[in-house]
Amino acid sequence: MEKFEVFTxxxxxxxxxNVDTDxxxxxxxxxxxxxxxxxxxxxxxWRADKDFVLNQAEYKNxxxxxxxPDFGTxxxxxxxxxxxxxxxxxxxxxxxxxDIFRGNSGKQGLIAGExxxxxxxxxxxxxxxxxxxxxxVDLINKTVSIGSLTxxxxxxxxxxxxxxxxxxxxxxxxxxxxxxxxxxxxxxxxRPKTLPARS
Amino acid sequence: xxxKALTLAEKxxxxxxxxxxxxxxxxxxxxxxxxxxxxxxxxxFDGLRLAGRQVRRPDLTIATEDHNTPTxxxxxxxxxxxxxxxIMALRKNAEEFGVRIHSLGDIDQGIVHVVGPQLGxxxxxxxxxxxxxxxxxxxxxxxxxxxxxxxxxxxxLATQTLPLxxxxxxxxxxxxxxxxxxxxxDIILAVIAKIGTGGGQGYVLEYRGSAIRALSMEARxxxxxxxxxxxxxxxxxxxxxxTFDYLEGRPHAPSGEDWNDAVAYWKTLPTDTDATFDxxxxxxxxxxxPFVTWGTNPGQGVSLLGSVPSPDDFEDPNDKAAALRxxxxxxxxxxxxxxxxxxxxxxxxxxxxSRIEDLRAAAEILKGQTMADGVRMLIVPGSAKVRAQAEAxxxxxxxxxxxxxxxxxxxxxxxxxxxxxxAVGERxxxxxxxxxxxxxxxxxxxxxxxxxxxxxxxIRGTLSSPADLETWNSEGGHI
Numbered sequence: 016m017e018k019f020e021v022f023t024x025x026x027x028x029x030x031x032x033n034v035d036t037d038x039x040x041x042x043x044x045x046x047x048x049x050x051x052x053x054x055x056x057x058x059x060x061w062r063a064d065k066d067f068v069l070n071q072a073e074y075k076n077x078x079x080x081x082x083x084p085d086f087g088t089x090x091x092x093x094x095x096x097x098x099x100x101x102x103x104x105x106x107x108x109x110x111x112x113x114d115i116f117r118g119n120s121g122k123q124g125l126i127a128g129e130x131x132x133x134x135x136x137x138x139x140x141x142x143x144x145x146x147x148x149x150x151x152v153d154l155i156n157k158t159v160s161i162g163s164l165t166x167x168x169x170x171x172x173x174x175x176x177x178x179x180x181x182x183x184x185x186x187x188x189x190x191x192x193x194x195x196x197x198x199x200x201x202x203x204x205x206r207p208k209t210l211p212a213r214s
Numbered sequence: 215x216x217x218k219a220l221t222l223a224e225k226x227x228x229x230x231x232x233x234x235x236x237x238x239x240x241x242x243x244x245x246x247x248x249x250x251x252x253x254x255x256x257x258x259f260d261g262l263r264l265a266g267r268q269v270r271r272p273d274l275t276i277a278t279e280d281h282n283t284p285t286x287x288x289x290x291x292x293x294x295x296x297x298x299x300x301i302m303a304l305r306k307n308a309e310e311f312g313v314r315i316h317s318l319g320d321i322d323q324g325i326v327h328v329v330g331p332q333l334g335x336x337x338x339x340x341x342x343x344x345x346x347x348x349x350x351x352x353x354x355x356x357x358x359x360x361x362x363x364x365x366x367x368x369x370x371l372a373t374q375t376l377p378l379x380x381x382x383x384x385x386x387x388x389x390x391x392x393x394x395x396x397x398x399x400d401i402i403l404a405v406i407a408k409i410g411t412g413g414g415q416g417y418v419l420e421y422r423g424s425a426i427r428a429l430s431m432e433a434r435x436x437x438x439x440x441x442x443x444x445x446x447x448x449x450x451x452x453x454x455x456x457t458f459d460y461l462e463g464r465p466h467a468p469s470g471e472d473w474n475d476a477v478a479y480w481k482t483l484p485t486d487t488d489a490t491f492d493x494x495x496x497x498x499x500x501x502x503x504p505f506v507t508w509g510t511n512p513g514q515g516v517s518l519l520g521s522v523p524s525p526d527d528f529e530d531p532n533d534k535a536a537a538l539r540x541x542x543x544x545x546x547x548x549x550x551x552x553x554x555x556x557x558x559x560x561x562x563x564x565x566x567x568s569r570i571e572d573l574r575a576a577a578e579i580l581k582g583q584t585m586a587d588g589v590r591m592l593i594v595p596g597s598a599k600v601r602a603q604a605e606a607x608x609x610x611x612x613x614x615x616x617x618x619x620x621x622x623x624x625x626x627x628x629x630x631x632x633x634x635x636x637a638v639g640e641r642x643x644x645x646x647x648x649x650x651x652x653x654x655x656x657x658x659x660x661x662x663x664x665x666x667x668x669x670x671x672x673i674r675g676t677l678s679s680p681a682d683l684e685t686w687n688s689e690g691g692h693i
Contacts (some may be wrong), residue, residue: 031539032532033411033511037650042631046282046296048256048303050364060652083532085412088445088511089650090629091347092254093363111412114447115347115361122365171379172238184365185265188373191233191242195375198232198244205468205476207247207335209314210273213465214322214333 016124018181019154022105024078026150026161027068028139032083036116039087039095053094054101073147079159080107081138087116087127096123106152108159108168110135121174122184126152128159128168137164154179219486221383222452223418226358226483230341232375240377246340247357248370249326250277250313252304253631254345258368259307269311270374276335277308277315280325281631285594285621288318297632311371324597324623327351327565331435332599334464338453338480343370348565348647350441354434355461356453356483358418361442381447382492384417388425390499395680397575398433399567399645399664401425401497402440403505407515409495414446417493420485421451425499431460432571439566440647443512452484504679506552507649507662509540514649516552518667518679524548543651544659545639552677555661559642560591560672561654562665563621564628567645568596570603572665577609579669579680580616586675591618591668592634594626618672630655643671 044056061067068074080099086109087095096119099107106126120127130138141161142148151160154175158165177184188195220228233242248271255277262268269275282297292298301318308315316322322329327348330336338356342349345367352359362376370376388401406413419441426434434451441449451457458477461467468476503517514537516523525537525548541548546555562568562576573595585591593613595601601623604610610620627634628646630653636642638657645668649660661677670678680686 030535032536035511035648035650037629037648037653041652041656042281042629045253045631046294046300048260048300050257050260060656085445088411089347089442089648091345091361091363093257093345093365096363111415113412113445114415115363119363119365122363173235173240173379176238184377185267185369185372188242188369188375188377191375192373194233194242195244195373199374202244202246203475203479205337205472205479206340207337207466208273209247209276209335209466212314 016181016183019124019126019178021151021153021155023149023151024105025074025076025147026079026081026138026142027074027077028142029068029080029082030139033085033088034082035089036087036092036095037089040092040098045092045094050097051101053098057098057102071146076103078103078105079150079152080104081135081142082107082109083135084109084111084132086112088113091115093119096120096125100125108135121177124178126154126170126178128170130159130166130168134166138166219489221485221489221491222356222420222450222483223358223383226339226341227380229339240379242375243341243378245343245370245374245376246274247330247335247342248275249330249342249344249349250275250367251280251326251344251346252300253281254364255307255367256300256303257364258371259311261368262311262371267372269313269371272312274374275313275371277304277313278323278326278329279304279318281625281629283318283624284633285624285626288622294633321598321602324600325565325568325625327439328569328596328600331355332597334461334467337461337467337476338457339483343376347442348439350446350449351435351439351565353438353441353448353450354431355457356450356480358448358450360448382417384414384419384493384495385491386419386421386495386497387423388421388497388499389423390425391428392425392499392502395666396502396504397664397666398429398436400502400505401499402437403507403512403515403662404497404502405495406440406444406513407505408497409444411443411511411513412445414441414444417446419444419446419449421449426451427454430571431456432569435569436566440512443647453480504664504667506667506677508544508546508552509537510543510649510651511536512647512649512662514540515662518552518677520552522546522548522550522552553682555677556675557641557643557661557671557677558589559636559640560589560668561627561642561644561646562668563592563594563596563626564646565596566647567665568594568600570600572645573600573604573609576665576669577612579666579683580672581612583616583673585617585672589672589675591672592621592627593618594621595623597623627654629653643668643677
């Protein structure tokens with residue numbers, strides 16, 4: 016995974032709450048067996064509407080998404096994160112993320128930063144006053160800035176550390192492999208086993 | 215020193231700690247059971263292959279085909295080529311990595327969350343994960359069961375563990391007795407309407423109280439299934455005699471001495487009397503009506519006896535805007551009585567409501583009745599075994615005589631991934647779990663309902679409860 020420290024890119028004001036993962040990527044696109052190439056699927060239904068915010072010239076190349084509360088609810092599909100990433104997004108901000116979406120983001124190097132509802136509105140207004148304006152996401156200082164406006168965001172410390180270092184989760188866990196083996200020795204006999212198969 | 219009083223969720227968590235996280239790092243938890251399906255696993259197996267890793271514990275892993283599978287002509291090759299490719303990828307991965315798989319046509323094939331409990335693999339006090347948010351279903355047994363993303367699927371395949379941050383606990387207390395015609399689906403829709411789609415965020419919910427204790431395992435699974443629609447990471451019910459009776463004798467349930475050891479341990483799992491929850495919610499079962507959704511998220515629900523709300527009924531500007539959008543998408547006017555809403559389609563199925571008890575309840579209502587003009591009804595059992603059992607009981611005949619389509623097992627019309635979809639503008643009463651825009655097909659409109667409301671709606675053509683039927687006996691239920 017690539018290290019993430021400071022990033023600058025166009026921010027888009029996404030004035031919607033409860034953006035569920037079925038909207039981020041409709042189920043029909045989940046049939047693919049690759050992990051990339053989902054950019055066409057992002058917000059597929061909404062993008063059919065020419066007035067949709069990402070269809071406006073200023074925001075076409077947006078890389079930072081500022082959304083309303085309850086972003087990423089619903090299905091666990093990591094494809095939602097892949098679609099955002101493949102489209103070019105590096106960071107998403109909301110006052111509230113669904114847990115699974117937030118977890119999936121961290122695995123893929125997409126920043127899911129929590130900002131207050133008040134700061135969300137301030138960022139929206141700053142962008143709308145100057146559509147196409149660049150924003151700077153600083154993971155070291157946990158801030159997002161547009162012009163002279165700087166707001167703080169929250170991200171759990173462990174995820175932040177992993178993203179700053181660009182570390183992969185499985186590799187980190189396997190440092191504890193002896194502890195896993197020890198735990199397996201202690202497991203009770205009644206716990207489920209799928210093999211040998213019984214029907 | 216006295217032992218700290220713990221909740222059910224905390225006990226299961228603590229008993230699975232492989233390594234305690236230090237300096238803000240998450241805890242590493244052991245995973246007892248990993249359920250796999252075709253949609254969220256191909257990229258995970260690919261990741262293993264790229265890194266030269268194996269599946270650490272194939273004997274704790276099981277795969278089934280459900281999301282993409284058609285529900286008729288199942289002996290034919292899958293017509294949709296991308297769906298077929300995904301199914302073939304799962305079969306190939308299962309073979310290469312030594313994972314047990316139940317493919318289309320196999321008696322143990324079905325929706326992953328129906329198959330696990332049916333085989334007796336889901337049991338109290340275990341950790342269960344699956345790359346599917348409705349994994350919360352398995353919490354009905356007193357298991358800690360969580361939906362995960364594909365990177366986490368790969369992580370569990372490789373290590374049989376997951377790094378997880380501890381969560382907060384929330385008690386959902388439901389006291390009283392449900393009235394005839396009111397079910398566990400109505401409880402969970404009312405809970406979500408009350409706390410909102412983000413209300414459970416960061417929490418493991420524990421459903422408690424006399425109304426929950428009285429429910430069957432199937433009904434408890436319906437409730438736990440939709441915990442994720444309140445944003446919760448998991449939902450649980452403490453195991454009791456109803457749980458043990460459901461499990462005993464199932465193919466993978468413990469037997470002999472192991473059974474005795476297991477039951478003795480399971481009896482220690484319920485939340486200690488002096489334990490405290492981080493949050494509590496109360497719901498009165500005695501006064502609960504059948505619940506249905508009017509909008510485009512599962513929190514937008516009302517009593518079936520109520521009306522479509524107006525955006526002005528909401529104080530929060532986000533809720534107001536969401537309501538406005540929802541009414542537009544759903545093609546509904548504020549103030550319309552829920553019972554005046556006509557549907558084209560009724561769907562009985564999904565991991566929420568496709569178990570034998572759901573089918574029996576619907577059959578009792580549909581028996582000897584005729585379907586409303588212009589309505590079609592799909593009845594999709596949750597697994598091949600549920601289908602076989604329903605046929606052994608003659609339920610299929612009742613459904614076919616009524617005019618419903620009796621299908622093979624799968625996720626079907628719950629999500630737009632297989633041939634069972636609604637057309638643009640079509641409106642469904644659906645026993646599934648999500649009424650999101652486009653969930654059941656592009657431009658499709660969904661009202662989430664219980665199996666009883668689904669059945670009554672198929673008879674009348676408008677959202678209805680069994681109490682609206684002439685055959686309903688107000689004293690004790692259906693005649």
